[in-house]
Amino acid sequence: MPVVVTGSIATDHLMTFPGKFTEQFVEGQMENVSLSFLVDDLVQHRGGAGANMAYGLGLLGLAPVLVGAVGSDFADYDAWLTRHGVDTASVHWSEFKHTARFVCTTDAVNNQIASFYSGAMSEASCIELAPVAGRVGGPDLVVVGPNDPTAMVRHTQECRYRGYPFAADPSQQLAWADGEMIRDLVDGADLLFTNEYEAALLLQKTGWSDTEVLDRVGTWVTTRASDGVLVRQSGAEPIEVIAVPETKPVEPTGGGDALRAGFIAGRVWGLSLERATQLGSAVATEAVEVIGTQEYELRREPFLERFATAFGTDAADEIAAHLPG
Numbered sequence: 001m002p003v004v005v006t007g008s009i010a011t012d013h014l015m016t017f018p019g020k021f022t023e024q025f026v027e028g029q030m031e032n033v034s035l036s037f038l039v040d041d042l043v044q045h046r047g048g049a050g051a052n053m054a055y056g057l058g059l060l061g062l063a064p065v066l067v068g069a070v071g072s073d074f075a076d077y078d079a080w081l082t083r084h085g086v087d088t089a090s091v092h093w094s095e096f097k098h099t100a101r102f103v104c105t106t107d108a109v110n111n112q113i114a115s116f117y118s119g120a121m122s123e124a125s126c127i128e129l130a131p132v133a134g135r136v137g138g139p140d141l142v143v144v145g146p147n148d149p150t151a152m153v154r155h156t157q158e159c160r161y162r163g164y165p166f167a168a169d170p171s172q173q174l175a176w177a178d179g180e181m182i183r184d185l186v187d188g189a190d191l192l193f194t195n196e197y198e199a200a201l202l203l204q205k206t207g208w209s210d211t212e213v214l215d216r217v218g219t220w221v222t223t224r225a226s227d228g229v230l231v232r233q234s235g236a237e238p239i240e241v242i243a244v245p246e247t248k249p250v251e252p253t254g255g256g257d258a259l260r261a262g263f264i265a266g267r268v269w270g271l272s273l274e275r276a277t278q279l280g281s282a283v284a285t286e287a288v289e290v291i292g293t294q295e296y297e298l299r300r301e302p303f304l305e306r307f308a309t310a311f312g313t314d315a316a317d318e319i320a321a322h323l324p325g
Helices: 049-059 072-083 119-126 129-136 149-162 171-175 179-186 196-206 210-214 255-268 273-288 300-311 313-320
Strands: 003-006 010-016 041-047 065-067 100-106 112-117 141-144 166-168 191-195 219-223 229-232 239-241
Touching: 003 049, 003 129, 003 149, 041 049, 041 072, 049 065, 049 072, 049 255, 065 129, 100 119, 119 149, 129 149, 141 149, 141 255, 149 166, 149 179, 171 191, 171 196, 179 196, 191 196, 191 255, 196 210, 196 219, 219 255, 219 273, 229 273, 239 273, 255 273, 273 300, 273 313, 300 313
Parallel strands: 003 065, 003 141, 010 100, 141 166, 166 191, 191 219
Antiparallel strands: 010 041, 100 112, 219 229, 229 239
């Protein structure tokens, strides 16, 4: 059965600031911030959380179905995703708006300041999942990733109504969403993805405790940057998995999306929670060692060798049985 990935589809404009953002802030003047950063470079890449996750799943051979809204400027991006194993036939093309834009500046210690223009993404709320399922078959999982807020709510509610298993990945949208909306996005999810900051924000805005969240979701996956990944289920011992060590300079944008792709692929393959999390960690490291969220590759033998170094030969052998050539 297919994995359906809903979420943003965007182009990324990524810049690097050689200093630290925090050194530019003036104490006592934070209510009147007016800053400009001279950056070293500018690169443009394909991005958007939904497309990033679908790209990773495509590399892992799952032929994911991407669901989102784009503009008339999407043709080249469409061809790229299709070449990398993504089914884009359910993507909605806007007649009037451009594909969304993500503009992000990263400083010398990997702090980031970003802006997002939604563009055609605002039309994602027009998309219904039932016709998608009618075309490709009932989904094994629907990922409700960061997207137009109305679309996220609609997709979540439709999953509940039609009985589609779903993963809640509210991500950046937690920053402005209120507690009622967050509770609606999370309740009943088979999977919940957050980073540490997002986990704290979720608890603060919903008023739930960790235990109450775990009572409402199947599995809660929390990424912790260099500290690895924490996986929790109600009534079970937490699982902690290390971050696979990097060997090259790190660009963190897209690492979380890659981790989600690896984790979901592992679970679809029938791997244990621990092994699926290890796979997610390994894919994330591949992603952050290149500039751009869809520029990494998963060359089978080097990937398995690195996986064995981090998690052991037996673990690598288990992954090898599923990893495409």
